[in-house]
Amino acid sequence: MNQCIRLVIPAAPVPAQGAGDNAAQRRVGEKGIRLGVLDNSKGNADHLLQMIVEGVRAQIPLASVYFSRKPFVSMAAPPEILDKLALEADIVISAMAD
Numbered sequence: 001m002n003q004c005i006r007l008v009i010p011a012a013p014v015p016a017q018g019a020g021d022n023a024a025q026r027r028v029g030e031k032g033i034r035l036g037v038l039d040n041s042k043g044n045a046d047h048l049l050q051m052i053v054e055g056v057r058a059q060i061p062l063a064s065v066y067f068s069r070k071p072f073v074s075m076a077a078p079p080e081i082l083d084k085l086a087l088e089a090d091i092v093i094s095a096m097a098d
Helices: 045-059 079-088
Strands: 003-005 026-028 033-039 062-069 091-095
Touching: 033 045, 033 079, 045 062, 045 091, 062 079
Parallel strands: 033 062, 033 091
Antiparallel strands: 003 026
């Protein structure tokens, strides 16, 4: 099964109309992707992220899911968490919730 995933970076500027036609896409191999999940430790973020993982799993094959949680909501994720996510995941999702 060879599917494509379109990556969306919410902080990036909105591309000009038609620019998405040339956007790079990441191919999903037969084994699936290694999905990383970074919980920012806000209330209900874990529930929101679990729903997202379930939605992704319903759409594409996942080789693995690696969950990580920031220790403090108001601080950036420590380098060791980011390094582990970089090792364990092809794509990382994060979310905020209350």
